[in-house]
Amino acid sequence: MTTLNPRASPATNPARRAGGTTAHLSSERSLPAHDVKNLFVVDGSPFTTFPEKNPTLTIMALSVRAARYISSEIRKGSLYNLKVMNRQIVLAARPVGFPKESDFQLVETPVPSPGPGEFLVRGKYLSVDPYMRPRIAGGKSYARGVEVGDVMVGGVVGEVIESKNADYAPGEIVEGLLGWRQYVVSNGEGVRKVDSALAPISTALGVLGMPGASAYFGLLEVGKPQAGETVVVSGAAGAVGSIAGQIAKLKGCRVVGIAGSDEKVRHLTEELGFDAAFNYKTTPNYHRKLMALCPSGIDVYFDNVGGEITDAVIRHINVRARLVICGQISQYNLEKPEMGPRWLWSLIVKQARAEGFLVFQFADRYREALRDLAGWLKEGKLKYRENIVEGMENAPRAFIGMLKGENIGKQLVKISND
Amino acid sequence: MTTLNPRASPATNPARRAGGTTAHLSSERSLPAHDVKNLFVVDGSPFTTFPEKNPTLTIMALSVRAARYISSEIRKGSLYNLKVMNRQIVLAARPVGFPKESDFQLVETPVPSPGPGEFLVRGKYLSVDPYMRPRIAGGKSYARGVEVGDVMVGGVVGEVIESKNADYAPGEIVEGLLGWRQYVVSNGEGVRKVDSALAPISTALGVLGMPGASAYFGLLEVGKPQAGETVVVSGAAGAVGSIAGQIAKLKGCRVVGIAGSDEKVRHLTEELGFDAAFNYKTTPNYHRKLMALCPSGIDVYFDNVGGEITDAVIRHINVRARLVICGQISQYNLEKPEMGPRWLWSLIVKQARAEGFLVFQFADRYREALRDLAGWLKEGKLKYRENIVEGMENAPRAFIGMLKGENIGKQLVKISND
Numbered sequence: 016m017t018t019l020n021p022r023a024s025p026a027t028n029p030a031r032r033a034g035g036t037t038a039h040l041s042s043e044r045s046l047p048a049h050d051v052k053n054l055f056v057v058d059g060s061p062f063t064t065f066p067e068k069n070p071t072l073t074i075m076a077l078s079v080r081a082a083r084y085i086s087s088e089i090r091k092g093s094l095y096n097l098k099v100m101n102r103q104i105v106l107a108a109r110p111v112g113f114p115k116e117s118d119f120q121l122v123e124t125p126v127p128s129p130g131p132g133e134f135l136v137r138g139k140y141l142s143v144d145p146y147m148r149p150r151i152a153g154g155k156s157y158a159r160g161v162e163v164g165d166v167m168v169g170g171v172v173g174e175v176i177e178s179k180n181a182d183y184a185p186g187e188i189v190e191g192l193l194g195w196r197q198y199v200v201s202n203g204e205g206v207r208k209v210d211s212a213l214a215p216i217s218t219a220l221g222v223l224g225m226p227g228a229s230a231y232f233g234l235l236e237v238g239k240p241q242a243g244e245t246v247v248v249s250g251a252a253g254a255v256g257s258i259a260g261q262i263a264k265l266k267g268c269r270v271v272g273i274a275g276s277d278e279k280v281r282h283l284t285e286e287l288g289f290d291a292a293f294n295y296k297t298t299p300n301y302h303r304k305l306m307a308l309c310p311s312g313i314d315v316y317f318d319n320v321g322g323e324i325t326d327a328v329i330r331h332i333n334v335r336a337r338l339v340i341c342g343q344i345s346q347y348n349l350e351k352p353e354m355g356p357r358w359l360w361s362l363i364v365k366q367a368r369a370e371g372f373l374v375f376q377f378a379d380r381y382r383e384a385l386r387d388l389a390g391w392l393k394e395g396k397l398k399y400r401e402n403i404v405e406g407m408e409n410a411p412r413a414f415i416g417m418l419k420g421e422n423i424g425k426q427l428v429k430i431s432n433d
Numbered sequence: 434m435t436t437l438n439p440r441a442s443p444a445t446n447p448a449r450r451a452g453g454t455t456a457h458l459s460s461e462r463s464l465p466a467h468d469v470k471n472l473f474v475v476d477g478s479p480f481t482t483f484p485e486k487n488p489t490l491t492i493m494a495l496s497v498r499a500a501r502y503i504s505s506e507i508r509k510g511s512l513y514n515l516k517v518m519n520r521q522i523v524l525a526a527r528p529v530g531f532p533k534e535s536d537f538q539l540v541e542t543p544v545p546s547p548g549p550g551e552f553l554v555r556g557k558y559l560s561v562d563p564y565m566r567p568r569i570a571g572g573k574s575y576a577r578g579v580e581v582g583d584v585m586v587g588g589v590v591g592e593v594i595e596s597k598n599a600d601y602a603p604g605e606i607v608e609g610l611l612g613w614r615q616y617v618v619s620n621g622e623g624v625r626k627v628d629s630a631l632a633p634i635s636t637a638l639g640v641l642g643m644p645g646a647s648a649y650f651g652l653l654e655v656g657k658p659q660a661g662e663t664v665v666v667s668g669a670a671g672a673v674g675s676i677a678g679q680i681a682k683l684k685g686c687r688v689v690g691i692a693g694s695d696e697k698v699r700h701l702t703e704e705l706g707f708d709a710a711f712n713y714k715t716t717p718n719y720h721r722k723l724m725a726l727c728p729s730g731i732d733v734y735f736d737n738v739g740g741e742i743t744d745a746v747i748r749h750i751n752v753r754a755r756l757v758i759c760g761q762i763s764q765y766n767l768e769k770p771e772m773g774p775r776w777l778w779s780l781i782v783k784q785a786r787a788e789g790f791l792v793f794q795f796a797d798r799y800r801e802a803l804r805d806l807a808g809w810l811k812e813g814k815l816k817y818r819e820n821i822v823e824g825m826e827n828a829p830r831a832f833i834g835m836l837k838g839e840n841i842g843k844q845l846v847k848i849s850n851d
Contacts, residue, residue, distance in 0.1 A: 149778070149782075318777070321775060321777050321778070322775070325777065340777050340780045340781050341781070342781070343775075343777055343778045343781065346775060346778060352774055352775065353775055354772040354773060354774060354775070355772060355773065355774075355775045356770055356772060356773075357739060357740070357761075357764060357770065357771055357772070357773045359736070359739050359743065359758050359761055359787065359789065360567070360739070360761045360764060360789075361789070362758045362787060362788065362789030363758050363759070363760070363761065363789035363790070363791065364567075364789070365789065366789055366790055366791050366794055367788070367789055368786060368787070368788040368789070369777065369780060369786070369787045369788075370780065370785070370786040370787075370788075371777065371778075371779070371780030371781035371782070371783065371784055371785055371786075372781070372784055373781065373784050376784055
């Protein structure tokens with residue numbers, strides 16, 4: 016016999032108060048997830064109701080507190096066969112051109128249990144990033160692609176809620192490529208601990224995470240800017256571009272940003288300190304605009320977009336210029352590969368270099384990047400902006416919006432309410 | 434009154450014998466060059482006859498011995514107002530597409546006299562190289578272009594025949610970008626001395642000159658091949674490619690050449706030791722051919738040609754591949770710039786680098802390159818082939834032939850007969 020005694024309304028639910036527990040539960044046998052029809056919210060998360068004719072229950076998207084309680088009750092043997100459901104987004108179809116929401120599907124499966132050496136993470140924020148688009152395209156790439164039916168790849172920051180790994184204690188905040196899901200079991204591989212005292216933990220997916228490290232290593236290690244040089248950043252208002260441009264300013268460069276709206280251009284020049292920026296969507300001739308904004312030519316190009324913008328930039332590179340190829344977002348959603356002018360001759364004439372990189376090349380130096388980035392944040396020398404969408408179910412829309420350039424700064428999805 | 438007493442026939446001319454002098458000359462006044470109509474050959478070079486009604490003469494394309502004699506006689510005051518003519522090739526028109534012979538013109542001007550600190554060089558071999566094509570195209574490039582009416586740019590190896598510079602003695606062999614002309618005055622800038630004991634002096638324009646140094650630094654400094662890696666060379670049978678491929682072999686790499694004839698392919702694999710090569714003109718699918726010949730992918734690409742060959746190579750690059758962009762000969766003669774697939778994404782996926790270079794980046798290290806190249810030559814580890822055309826007047830044809838890939842190895846023009 017199962018007893019679930021949640022308070023009826025989330026508004027009055029005492030589990031929102033500190034110290035309260037959410038529910039008293041016991042169960043005799045589990046039910047398939049599809050038997051569970053009725054949901055209500057406890058502690059900001061949906062719970063199943065007590066199923067009248069079935070003596071078990073399924074609990075979905077628990078709050079951390081409820082999850083911990085239930086988890087400990089299960090361990091004690093006072094709860095068994097309890098199913099906590101895990102909301103996740105899987106790839107439903109390979110996108111053709113721009114991804115559609117129907118290319119993704121919300122799927123619920125039981126929350127996994129950590130085995131020996133493992134721990135369970137409950138995600139708080141999910142990152143949507145441009146690199147995910149090529150990963151779902153089905154072609155060969157640097158990492159295993161996401162197959163139809165697979166959980167979407169993606170960085171998540173969350174809390175350890177149960178652990179059978181001595182290095183990770185419940186309550187610790189971790190970040191890693193854990194996928195578009197609320198709960199995930201990890202053995203610690205590819206997961207790092209996040210210092211929540213340093214900055215809001217969401218920054219572990221942005222300025223103090225992969226995008227920040229991409230900007231840091233891409234600009235400094237691949238681009239190697241020198242004070243006084245001119246640095247052009249495309250996709251300049253995005254999570255990576257906005258940091259790359261600011262680091263270039265910190266290094267004494269003249270920084271010119273290219274972005275896709277007047278609001279972004281204002282953000283770059285008025286808030287982030289770029290020397291100049293332009294809206295490529297309303298600029299008829301990139302070549303002339305670059306000539307005007309980069310009178311001494313271009314020494315470093317931090318490229319997030321590719322395509323015609325990059326073609327135009329290459330016409331203005333200086334001798335020994337460095338083209339840092341970080342992303343090519345203009346190309347990711349094309350149904351047919353685009354042709355462009357050949358420009359290798361320019362590399363010869365300018366004795367210049369184009370170099371692609373992946374941030375994990377620098378994995379053994381992340382600490383250095385995070386130290387510097389966090390230091391600049393504290394000193395107020397580095398600014399960041401986040402654009403946060405709520406709810407796992409809105410992750411596909413957030414991803415598509417990011418690909419369309421709707422966000423300024425880092426696009427995140429909040430996947431739990433605490 | 435002028436007296437010229439040459440022997441009538443070159444076959445019987447005693448000036449061909451050691452110690453003989455060619456002519457006894459004196460003059461009262463000079464004549465414009467166009468007044469001189471009649472030529473005959475002394476010591477393998479054309480001489481003017483004695484003009485019946487004009488008491489002066491012009492001498493063209495003197496042998497070194499005759500030139501030295503006349504030069505010394507002029508200095509002594511026993512000859513004056515003597516004109517030695519300098520045959521040179523000037524750009525007559527900007528080529529459209531493939532250059533035509535009519536884009537060039539043979540012009541004769543008086544041989545210049547060295548001023549203080551200068552010396553006079555009589556050229557022996559002239560180099561025709563791919564880089565000259567962009568230099569006459571009229572666009573912006575890394576060096577001042579050749580304007581219509583200018584003497585063609587080009588490397589020359591020759592002998593110092595008169596010197597007012599203490600560092601250069603008559604008889605010394607020098608090499609430099611002296612232009613398509615038989616005589617040139619230099620102050621030593623950009624000129625280097627050639628050790629004629631090391632190898633035939635023509636190699637100063639090939640394996641022991643700019644092409645050899647391009648192969649050496651491009652491959653080793655830009656490409657940085659490691660033993661066991663796969664190196665692909667395009668334009669592999671040319672002056673630079675054939676050396677680059679052999680150096681890669683010396684460094685323990687698997688080397689695959691791409692060239693434009695079956696004869697070249699045989700030369701690469703049977704004489705130069707390339708592991709494999711293919712004729713791109715008879716290969717319908719470069720991609721499949723590269724897959725077959727480079728089963729472990731491509732680590733270093735030494736590119737002399739660009740275009741579709743390079744597109745295909747890029748599909749096969751390995752992680753951390755280096756694309757050494759040395760030349761783009763497939764693009765130089767296009768009337769309209771060609772479009773090609775965009776491939777910067779491949780650089781990201783492969784964390785790869787494309788780098789253009791000009792050999793003069795490494796000017797302060799030429800000695801090192803020449804030491805190694807000469808050492809390998811002596812040890813028989815490095816082979817070279819020269820294709821020599823005779824006569825300054827044939828330089829345009831040799832240049833055009835080289836652009837069409839008619840030569841194997843280094844294309845030279847012999848511009849004097851001794």
